Amino acid sequence: MGSQTRIRKQCIKVWVDKREKEEIEDNAKGCNHSASSFLRNLGMGYTPKSMIDHKAVGDLMQLNGDLGRLGGLLKMLLSNQEDFVGHEDKMVEVSSLLNGLNDLRNEIREKVGAI
Numbered sequence: 001m002g003s004q005t006r007i008r009k010q011c012i013k014v015w016v017d018k019r020e021k022e023e024i025e026d027n028a029k030g031c032n033h034s035a036s037s038f039l040r041n042l043g044m045g046y047t048p049k050s051m052i053d054h055k056a057v058g059d060l061m062q063l064n065g066d067l068g069r070l071g072g073l074l075k076m077l078l079s080n081q082e083d084f085v086g087h088e089d090k091m092v093e094v095s096s097l098l099n100g101l102n103d104l105r106n107e108i109r110e111k112v113g114a115i
Contacts, residue, residue: 014039057112064108071101 016024021035028038031048041048074094 012043060108060112064105064112067101067105067108071098071105074098074101 024039025035028035031038033041033048038048074097077094
């Protein structure tokens with residue numbers, strides 16, 4: 001990769017069909033590049049970083065935070081044991097819900113780590 005002000009005077013033609021051209025342009029947009037710079041980077045051995053991955057990580061992290069807040073509210077509810085006197089079956093349901101939320105948070109963290 002070089003300076004954006006460098007003058008490039010050489011052209012390499014690549015023949016593609018309409019579907020291939022659209023796919024290349026879509027992939028380039030996903031990496032915040034023009035089709036030309038995207039193909040040049042690939043040809044020079046660079047791997048462009050996808051902007052879509054960053055958005056996916058942000059969305060997953062926001063979901064993780066939402067789950068944490070929901071878990072906190074449920075814990076606060078559970079801390080008031082007077083609400084559950086005579087309703088122990090409800091306490092078990094809420095406890096299993098908390099366990100499910102924790103499992104989901106761990107799964108989200110694994111997926112974020114994989115990206």
